[in-house]
Amino acid sequence: MSPPPIEAVTEETRYGAFLDLHLLRRFFRYAKPHTRWVLLALAILPLNTLIQLGQPLLLRQAVDEHLIPGTLDGFAGLLVALGVLLLLQALAGYGMSVVNATLGQRVVRDLRRDLFGHLLRLDASYFNKHASGRTTNRVTNDVEAVSQMVSAGLIHLIGDVVLLTGILISMALLAPTLSLTLVVALPLIVGGTLLAAKKSRLAQRENRLMLARMASRLTEEIEGQQEVRLFHRQQRNHAEFEQQNQVYFTSSLVSNTWEAFQFSFIDALSTVVIAALFWIGASMSSADGVTIGTLVAFIDYVRRVFQPVRDLSGKFTTMQAAMTALERIFGLLDSKPQITDAQVNHAFTLPARPRLVMQEVGFAYGEQPILKNLSLTVEPGEQVAVVGPTGAGKSTLIKLLNRTYEPQQGIIQLGGQDLQNIPMATLRRTVGVVPQETFLFSGTIAENIHLRDPSIPQAAVEEAAHKTGAMAFIADLPEGLNTRLTERGGNLSSGQRQLLGITRAFVFNPALLILDEATSSVDTISERLIQNALQELMVGRTAIVIAHRLNTIIGADRVIVMHGGEIIQGGSHQTLVTQPGLYRKLCELQFGLDGSLPTLQQG
Known part of the structure; x- marks a missing residue:
């Protein structure tokens, strides 16, 4: 493809008035x-x-x-x-x-x-x-x-x-x-x-x-x-x-x-x-x-x-x-943020295990609707898996829960409070996200785990690294937790970077944990290590797990199936796998199930 004509003048090259x-x-x-x-x-x-x-x-x-x-x-x-x-x-x-x-x-x-x-x-x-x-x-x-x-x-x-x-x-x-x-x-x-x-x-x-x-x-x-x-x-x-x-x-x-x-x-x-x-x-x-x-x-x-x-x-x-x-x-x-922080008392607190309620939530990027009248309740301590094809609205759902975007209709409540009434600092501490690919900053491994938060001691970082299994490879590095990372953690493998992301979430101790396809970009061996770390991280927490690999969510308390921005199925894996529908088709594609559709065992 040939470059654009040289005569084109962009915002970066134009000149304004001599004196405005x-x-x-x-x-x-x-x-x-x-x-x-x-x-x-x-x-x-x-x-x-x-x-x-x-x-x-x-x-x-x-x-x-x-x-x-x-x-x-x-x-x-x-x-x-x-x-x-x-x-x-x-x-x-x-x-x-x-x-x-x-x-x-x-x-x-x-x-x-x-x-x-x-x-x-x-x-x-x-x-x-x-x-x-x-x-x-x-x-x-x-x-x-x-x-x-x-x-x-x-x-x-x-x-x-x-x-x-x-x-x-x-x-x-x-x-x-x-x-x-x-x-x-x-x-x-x-x-x-x-x-x-x-x-x-x-x-x-x-x-x-x-x-x-x-x-x-x-x-x-x-x-x-x-x-x-x-x-x-x-x-x-x-x-x-x-x-x-x-x-x-x-x-x-x-x-x-x-x-x-x-x-x-x-x-x-x-x-x-x-x-x-x-x-x-x-x-x-x-x-x-x-x-x-x-x-x-x-x-x-x-x-x-x-x-x-x-x-x-x-x-x-x-x-x-x-x-x-x-x-x-x-x-x-002059660019105004579309999402503003709640003007409430900073001593505001949420329950240790808050209940999540979404009622008739709708959202669209421009004129393209992504979520349509979506209603969902996640009880304290419940682990809910969300599955569905690409474009179903799973990632958008996550962005609404941590107020990366605001719902354009409906309400979202956490611990009985509308998200818009919860101070951003409290919300972001309460809702933790482990993304598909963890972003690492320039600095040491310890700094990438606690993100230079002075309230998190070194002992808490070490404990979190041990519980997630990240300490296994950190200990082999020349300076351990003080090892400096190159740009975006280029001197670590993708699995190691993901383990650091899980350790980061662990040390911040969120009450509501969201896993956004946290194992989709790693190999099988790394996936097992990450799965063990995630299981340790989810103990006693409310969790929403988004995954394409269905073997990672079979143990969830409930599975939600999304398609076209709507929830079309819901129930346990054992229930959904025996019913005609999208979830059964996804299982057939991934596991090659025969007509009897036996219950899948995790492993």
């Missing part, structure tokens, strides 16, 4: 707590401008009063004054850089903190609709773009405008006639700079698009490396990547060419302006108010004019990128 006042006002709320740093930066700006404006005047005085007449009295003082101004300029520049960098980092620290905290409050529906790469980009690249706006954009932009204004006023006051030369050249300067900035920006936009595509391609190559080799796709994938790489190379050359043109154009134009000033100045006499010193000072001012003009063009792209980044950041912050 609504976004800036909202952003300034983050700068408000750091007002003293803002004021310090703004105070340095006029100081730096005055220092730069004073240097050409000293040169003028040195030429007219000392060098031309040949009088050296007081010349040393001028040199000292010039040296002091240069030193002050260096200190002011250093101070501005430090203040801007500090301000930028403080602001984006607060912004990044709010973004991360907001992500933790969002529910599953947001992450299902938004790619993880784009969400990560908000907290990393977009925040960095805002940091650049603060440290090298917004305040520097104000400084460049102040400096440019001060230079133009000084030149007009110093020699109005010579100023006409710059007035003629200024449209050329601005026009050439804007043209180069526009062309360079278009190329940079394409660069961002190609970088995003190459990063996506690289991620797929790493995650899908097994399929790439099994189907011998290396050469073709390399050719496709090289095509993208070549487009990036070409657009980079275009961008660099226009940037080089911008600098060389300004340098060449500044040389022409200076030459014109020499020619005009030579034709004017001191009676016109233009002395040699005035001409020298004026040329120094011209040299200083081009630096802020050049900087302004660079700030243009920086500010546009920051405006777009702010729009995306605030768009994320």
